[in-house]
Amino acid sequence: MGEPETAPASRPAPLAERSDEQPPAVAIVMSSRSEMPVMEKAAQELEERGIAFEVKVLPAHHDPDAVRDYARNARERGLRVIIAGSSYSATLPAMIAANTDLPVIGVPISGPHSIAGGFDGLAAIAQMPPGMPVAAVGVNQAINAAVLATRILHA
Template sequence: MGSDSDFPIMKKAVDVLKEFGVEYEVLLASAHRTPAAVRDFASGAEERGISVIIAGAGMAAHLPGVVASFTTLPVIGVPLESGSLKGMDALLAIVQMPSGMPVATMAVNGAKNAALLALQIGAVSDPALAAKYKAYREDMANQVMEKNKKIQEAVQAL
């Protein structure tokens, strides 16, 4: 992430990765103020065993694209709500990456979905992770059906 003020949103990704028992690294580095740190992190990520990078950025949101320029690993961009445009500038900056330099783009403040997409990518080559993710999805569906059951009971009581 490019700023410490991004952490409350990006922590949602950390929480998901912890829930699944997936190792992760967290780095505060700015595409504009600390470009060498961004380069070093991204260019060495694969050697450190990282398989996906999630980069959160607000406003001009250059961080995900700069990260992508230094690695061939998948990069997931999380546009963060900030400034007068409330994250729309970040969303457009990330989603409009030039041809040949893809960055998957989440919704504004979509750090949780970024982590889930990273898990899905990792699950392609990790059967144990795939099983955990499948169970997570099934649990989510079961929760919805339980809520529906309660709604149906409430409607019947009207």
């Protein structure tokens, strides 16, 4: 199990990956590259707002150690909010929330692995165990996750 995947090279590097910009304040993570079309909307919204971010693919079911390490070291790297997309059972947002004290925003994604069109993920995100809060936005609403992250940063 190697390094977590980064955003595909087909689109310009996010602000956080440009050396002349500020370090990322927000992380956008997803379990699979197939979730990129939904999650890149959060990246676009943050970029329009001038907020530095990073994008990572962290396969929670296939490399849980990488997810744990990423979440545990997020604050040290300067991150302040994590947006986590999930097209299945909300495993990624849950694992991130269990391993950091940063705010985590879960984006349920409808997709081929979603049993109920993304509403299964929404229910899972909304029903996290006590002490592991994850904010939930609507199905495929990555833009709202970016807006909420912005509000958290400016609170």
